[in-house]
Amino acid sequence: xxTDRRTLLADAAVDVxxxxxxxxxxxxxxxxxxxxxxxxxxxxxxxxxxxLTALVRRLVALDQAELQDIGxxxxxxxxxxxxxxxxxxxxxxxxxxxxxxxxLARYACAIESVHHPELREILVPRENAAHRAVRDFLxxxxxxxxxxxxxxxLTCVDGLVFDRLVGGGTVSDxxxxxxxxxxxx
Numbered sequence: 001x002x003t004d005r006r007t008l009l010a011d012a013a014v015d016v017x018x019x020x021x022x023x024x025x026x027x028x029x030x031x032x033x034x035x036x037x038x039x040x041x042x043x044x045x046x047x048x049x050x051x052l053t054a055l056v057r058r059l060v061a062l063d064q065a066e067l068q069d070i071g072x073x074x075x076x077x078x079x080x081x082x083x084x085x086x087x088x089x090x091x092x093x094x095x096x097x098x099x100x101x102x103x104l105a106r107y108a109c110a111i112e113s114v115h116h117p118e119l120r121e122i123l124v125p126r127e128n129a130a131h132r133a134v135r136d137f138l139x140x141x142x143x144x145x146x147x148x149x150x151x152x153x154l155t156c157v158d159g160l161v162f163d164r165l166v167g168g169g170t171v172s173d174x175x176x177x178x179x180x181x182x183x184x185x
Contacts (some may be wrong), residue, residue: 005040005068005119006044006054006151007058008034008036009030009034009036009040009041009044009045009051009054010036010054010055010057011058011059012030012033012034012041013025013033013041013052013054013055013058014055014058014059014101014102014105015033015101016029016030016033017055017104017105017108018101018102018104018105018108018164022108022112025048025051025052025055026048027039027041027042027045027048028041029049035101042087045157049116052109052116053111053118053119053122055105055109056113056119057090057122058121059102059105059106059109059123060122060123060126060149062102063102063106064126064128066128067128067129067130068128068129069128069129070086070090070129071128071129071131071132071133072129073122074086076133077133077137078136080177080180080181080184083134083137083180084173084176084177084180085173086133087134087153087155087157087176087179087180088171088172088173088176090130090157091157091160091171091176092170092171094165095161095162095165095170095171100183103161103162103165104165106123107162107165109123110123112167115165116144125151125154127147131150131154132156134150134153134154135147138150138153138183139185141184143183143184148162149183150183152183153168153179153180153182156179157171157176157179160175160176160179164185
């Protein structure tokens with residue numbers, strides 16, 4: 001549990017958004033979720049926009065830390081099967097537990113960023129060890145423009161995760177294998 005009050009409130013805001021959507025994201029709801037006295041959230045994040053910006057920054061920080069960790073602790077894939085397994089495991093994490101909560105909040109923020117471009121700037125994908133591992137694997141396989149293919153592959157995986165969050169179900173290894181095969185062509 002975070003000891004910094006701002007981080008605690010941002011984490012609580014992620015929970016509220018994932019559970020209740022944007023209509024439920026209020027300063028009072030965040031106070032309750034953080035188990036803090038009424039008015040605490042508004043003391044730290046005076047406006048809804050300030051709260052939303054803090055929430056998005058926290059989501060990005062958590063995602064980047066997770067992706068960096070995955071990239072650093074997972075050996076580089078040696079073949080398409082290992083890449084498929086790694087991506088499938090990651091997609092599965094995005095659909096359950098902590099990953100599901102953050103995914104729901106992230107997608108809600110992505111939609112909201114259409115109306116708030118300053119949020120889009122925060123949400124822009126960043127370089128991390130996991131992204132590099134996929135790009136390096138594709139480059140080692142002789143794929144032309146490995147960076148563009150990496151972005152396309154990971155965007156397709158993200159779309160599958162979104163579809164399964166909304167419609168239910170899981171992302172299958174078969175689907176990921178198809179995407180990896182397409183990226184290698």
